[in-house]
Amino acid sequence: MQNSLKSLCIVGGGTAGWMAATLLSTTLRGSNIKITVVESADIGTIGVGESTVPSIMDFVQACQIDLKEFIQATSASFKLGIRFDDWLTPGESYFHPFGRVGKDINGFDFYQAWLKSLADGQTTRWVDHSPSAIMAEQERFMLRPHQSENWVLSNYAHALHLDAVKVAQYCRELCLKRGVTRIEATVKEVTLDNKDFVRSLTLDNGTIVSSDFFIDCTGFTGLLIEKALKVGFDDWSHYLPCNRAVTVQTEQVNNPVPYTIATAQKAGWSWNIPLQHRTGNGYVFSDKFCSDEQAVETLVNSINGKMINEPRIIPFVTGKREKIWHNNCLALGLASGFLEPLESTAIHLVYKTLVHFIKHFPDSDFDVDNEQAFNQKIDDDFEEIRDFIILHYCTSGRDDTEFWRWCQTMPIPESLDIKIRLFKKRGQLEHTHGQFFSCDSWCSILEGMKIRPPKYHPLLDGFHRKDLANTLSENVKNIRATVLNMPNHYDYIQAHCQALVNK
Numbered sequence: 001m002q003n004s005l006k007s008l009c010i011v012g013g014g015t016a017g018w019m020a021a022t023l024l025s026t027t028l029r030g031s032n033i034k035i036t037v038v039e040s041a042d043i044g045t046i047g048v049g050e051s052t053v054p055s056i057m058d059f060v061q062a063c064q065i066d067l068k069e070f071i072q073a074t075s076a077s078f079k080l081g082i083r084f085d086d087w088l089t090p091g092e093s094y095f096h097p098f099g100r101v102g103k104d105i106n107g108f109d110f111y112q113a114w115l116k117s118l119a120d121g122q123t124t125r126w127v128d129h130s131p132s133a134i135m136a137e138q139e140r141f142m143l144r145p146h147q148s149e150n151w152v153l154s155n156y157a158h159a160l161h162l163d164a165v166k167v168a169q170y171c172r173e174l175c176l177k178r179g180v181t182r183i184e185a186t187v188k189e190v191t192l193d194n195k196d197f198v199r200s201l202t203l204d205n206g207t208i209v210s211s212d213f214f215i216d217c218t219g220f221t222g223l224l225i226e227k228a229l230k231v232g233f234d235d236w237s238h239y240l241p242c243n244r245a246v247t248v249q250t251e252q253v254n255n256p257v258p259y260t261i262a263t264a265q266k267a268g269w270s271w272n273i274p275l276q277h278r279t280g281n282g283y284v285f286s287d288k289f290c291s292d293e294q295a296v297e298t299l300v301n302s303i304n305g306k307m308i309n310e311p312r313i314i315p316f317v318t319g320k321r322e323k324i325w326h327n328n329c330l331a332l333g334l335a336s337g338f339l340e341p342l343e344s345t346a347i348h349l350v351y352k353t354l355v356h357f358i359k360h361f362p363d364s365d366f367d368v369d370n371e372q373a374f375n376q377k378i379d380d381d382f383e384e385i386r387d388f389i390i391l392h393y394c395t396s397g398r399d400d401t402e403f404w405r406w407c408q409t410m411p412i413p414e415s416l417d418i419k420i421r422l423f424k425k426r427g428q429l430e431h432t433h434g435q436f437f438s439c440d441s442w443c444s445i446l447e448g449m450k451i452r453p454p455k456y457h458p459l460l461d462g463f464h465r466k467d468l469a470n471t472l473s474e475n476v477k478n479i480r481a482t483v484l485n486m487p488n489h490y491d492y493i494q495a496h497c498q499a500l501v502n503k
Helices: 014-027 055-062 067-073 110-119 131-138 151-155 164-177 223-228 292-302 346-359 368-394 402-408 414-426 439-448 458-462 465-484 489-496
Strands: 007-011 034-039 077-079 081-085 093-097 159-161 181-184 187-192 198-203 208-210 213-216 233-235 244-251 260-265 268-274 278-285 312-315 319-321 329-331
Touching: 007 014, 014 034, 014 055, 014 164, 014 346, 034 164, 055 067, 055 159, 055 346, 067 164, 077 489, 081 131, 093 131, 093 439, 110 439, 110 458, 110 465, 131 151, 131 465, 151 465, 164 181, 187 223, 213 223, 223 329, 244 292, 260 292, 268 292, 278 292, 292 312, 346 368, 368 414, 368 439, 414 439
Parallel strands: 007 034, 007 213, 034 181, 081 260, 213 329
Antiparallel strands: 077 159, 081 093, 187 198, 198 208, 233 319, 244 278, 244 312, 260 268, 268 278
């Protein structure tokens, strides 16, 4: 018998804490590892992560959650991608779709074949070849069939817009049914042993909680990982200067559309996330270029519908922990780091961190090499997402405000610089296994920003011009015809998964 862990304590509830408890209670079922969640009624949740990416569907499936029930409980709507307004220049929009864009042809990336078709005089848009983009454009939706011979039905992807507070509530109820122990209390003291491992927590009700392993879900406070264990923080503010957000919820005015809207503003960008019962709005900005008062005014002037709550300012520092797993403590959610929600990756990073953790799940010997391998994996994930977010800023053509003029000459990581330079010359993107953003995603942003290489892959000259044109034309027709047979997004929700409490 191995020296297995016998107990695991999650400190902090919220979205991250209860997602962790839900996935771990599923994965560790039968292991006899006791899971305890300590959450305080006095500490509110940030509750901003309301727009997700397609990995939320993997989380739902991995946790053996009924999708319809989850959507109804969280007032969710469907999301096929993000529409970026005013990023290139004011008045211009582009779309970043989920799922595939086009079919690879004879082993060549579709993007290269599309470039060749443009050189041959074809005029299709990049997004014309994306099922998700056309679905979003037409406001159509249906859940993907389990099996389909139709390429369109097999290659679109979607995520969810959801109420993060309701996600935490749903997961908590599910976990309590599964035998997870919940303690409602505030941590007053963290005790370490002589090896710098967390030994126990002293709670405000006098209880002492001991555990073999701890997961820190205490938000920006980082009660265990930072305050007790003194793990440092990699500050990435020099790459991404936005350091504050103002958020507000509004009543739903129009039927929810199946995409998030991210609109460039004078000192950052604002979001619009339509749920079934309300709309989430926010403005991410830099206080070097905008005051809190100006930010609130900008957001309030841009929203539709009556405000449900007062605008709330959330300060943040972009970056990540130097070690996300240290000894017997894992940082999760905001305790592990923060990347602005431009590509809706907060909940994805919670899930991905948990997936890596389960793969590297420790014995009581806490092998250092295993911990190091985990940290390298999640470091790579954070850096990939960081670079992808920077891409939106450093490729913008805007120079109409001080903020956007700063972006014209902003510092960028070498990893991103190499990627952009190679793309500009050859339309080539290096992609390694495990990366979240596909080449299609990178091409969607770069095409949206009007960055297009001057030439295509030289071997594509072997393609017959007319055959290539016909192939692409037939694919576009097939996508549009298939999408137009789908129901309207709002009608689909009303018919199949209307929120239980639609208010």
